[in-house]
Amino acid sequence: MRSVAFHTLGCKVNQYDTEAIWQLFHHAGYEQVDFEDPADVYVINTCTVTNEGDRKSRQMIRRATRKNPESVVVVTGCYAQMAPGEILGIPGVDLVVGNQFRAQMMELIEKVREEKVPYNAVSNILTQKEFEDLDVPMFLERTRASLKIEDGCNHFCTFCIIPYARGLVRSRKPESVLFQARRLANAGYHEIVLTGIHTGGYGEDLEGYTLADLVRDLDKIENLTRIRISSIEASEITEDLLQAIEASSKICRHLHIPLQAGHSEVLRRMNRHYTIEEYAMKLKRVREVLPGVAITSDVIVGFPGETDDYFETTIDFIERQAFADLHVFPYSTRVGTPAAKFTDQVPESVKHQRVGRLVALADQLAVQYATTWLGETLDVIVEETMTQDGQTYLVGHTDNYLKVAFIGDTEQLGSLCAVTITKADAKVCLGELQASLSVLP
Ligand code: SF4
Numbered sequence: 309m310r311s312v313a314f315h316t317l318g319c320k321v322n323q324y325d326t327e328a329i330w331q332l333f334h335h336a337g338y339e340q341v342d343f344e345d346p347a348d349v350y351v352i353n354t355c356t357v358t359n360e361g362d363r364k365s366r367q368m369i370r371r372a373t374r375k376n377p378e379s380v381v382v383v384t385g386c387y388a389q390m391a392p393g394e395i396l397g398i399p400g401v402d403l404v405v406g407n408q409f410r411a412q413m414m415e416l417i418e419k420v421r422e423e424k425v426p427y428n429a430v431s432n433i434l435t436q437k438e439f440e441d442l443d444v445p446m447f448l449e450r451t452r453a454s455l456k457i458e459d460g461c462n463h464f465c466t467f468c469i470i471p472y473a474r475g476l477v478r479s480r481k482p483e484s485v486l487f488q489a490r491r492l493a494n495a496g497y498h499e500i501v502l503t504g505i506h507t508g509g510y511g512e513d514l515e516g517y518t519l520a521d522l523v524r525d526l527d528k529i530e531n532l533t534r535i536r537i538s539s540i541e542a543s544e545i546t547e548d549l550l551q552a553i554e555a556s557s558k559i560c561r562h563l564h565i566p567l568q569a570g571h572s573e574v575l576r577r578m579n580r581h582y583t584i585e586e587y588a589m590k591l592k593r594v595r596e597v598l599p600g601v602a603i604t605s606d607v608i609v610g611f612p613g614e615t616d617d618y619f620e621t622t623i624d625f626i627e628r629q630a631f632a633d634l635h636v637f638p639y640s641t642r643v644g645t646p647a648a649k650f651t652d653q654v655p656e657s658v659k660h661q662r663v664g665r666l667v668a669l670a671d672q673l674a675v676q677y678a679t680t681w682l683g684e685t686l687d688v689i690v691e692e693t694m695t696q697d698g699q700t701y702l703v704g705h706t707d708n709y710l711k712v713a714f715i716g717d718t719e720q721l722g723s724l725c726a727v728t729i730t731k732a733d734a735k736v737c738l739g740e741l742q743a744s745l746s747v748l749p
Pocket residue numbers: 461462463464465468469470471505506
């Protein structure tokens with residue numbers, strides 16, 4: 309039996325794509341081995357979101373090429389899409405496949421095996437109109453299932469390379485999404501996480517079918533417990549979607565709504581499609597339709613032109629929005645994006661200091677949000693175990709994205725448990741098991 313090993317860099321969408329690519333090998337009779345072990349094929353699914361992403365991708369590619377000269381080394385993903393020539397310049401690389409046509413990977417591997425000539429299968433992703441529907445019937449190590457519904461982005465934020473690497477919005481056909489969602493629910497997954505490069509863009513390229521329609525249709529799937537929207541832009545939270553969310557019994561009380569900056573002038577320079585006033589209005593509406601909702605966000609610190617005043621405004625704005633958690637990123641210049649050419653770059657030392665202040669604020673806000681749930685009993689999907697001071701805890705997430713640890717039986721991995729929150733924390737809250745609500749098949 310032939311063997312394949314994978315290494316994936318980057319985001320949840322890349323991880324989903326790797327699961328989908330593994331299915332192709334699985335159907336072709338391959339077994340999966342660890343990346344450190346000898347394999348007939350090595351697949352590196354790369355990331356290019358930062359220059360560091362490119363560097364780490366090259367590092368893993370070189371590591372694969374040094375392993376087994378007889379093996380086939382395949383490079384795919386965003387760095388492959390952006391720089392196939394550069395990658396083919398690395399000795400030992402046999403095949404480069406971009407973010408489209410992964411479905412042909414098995415034939416392409418046979419082609420390079422026979423012809424023994426490296427092959428570049430990358431095409432212009434910006435001309436792609438069709439979502440590449442690769443099947444993932446189940447996940448190897450997951451208790452919450454990602455469900456990829458969309459690829460690409462039409463926004464072109466000035467700091468971001470992703471639209472050039474992933475192309476424009478391509479939505480998956482609703483019937484295909486619903487088919488996979490039913491199958492995942494039947495396989496025992498209590499939660500599906502709607503995932504995509506720009507999840508909120510779902511339906512932009514479909515005739516008369518929107519994310520709100522998809523939420524309504526998913527809500528009809530009986531044995532599905534939870535639907536989580538992985539991320540959505542403020543500008544895409546329509547009244548129709550809010551009504552679908554309000555009417556749903558399965559939507560998680562958690563929305564990740566990237567802010568990126570808390571000053572409208574910085575947002576304008578980022579080419580973000582909202583002002584801070586509009587953003588605040590959307591959060592107010594979200595809280596009206598989903599009381600107790602956890603709103604998490606992303607913030608880029610030190611974007612070119614971000615003055616001390618702009619940053620202080622960002623701090624004030626974030627304090628007032630009472631986020632449940634924040635991902636804080638120092639702006640990093642990404643070659644190939646408009647912002648990389650902006651002249652008023654912020655010094656690294658200033659970025660570093662600002663990141664420190666915002667991370668401290670993020671922890672404070674996370675504790676404040678968790679504290680509002682003290683004494684409440686919430687359903688937790690058990691995802692993993694952790695041992696602390698010799699005690700084994702079960703760990704998982706509530707629908708409002710609190711990470712909770714509690715004492716229980718490891719048999720309950722993958723199951724749904726009712727847990728009372730006994731200690732609030734920015735990272736992992738503590739809880740007490742009240743009941744086991746289901747078991748994993
Ligand atoms: S919305 Fe902006 S940040 Fe997000 S993927 Fe699109 S271009 Fe990048």
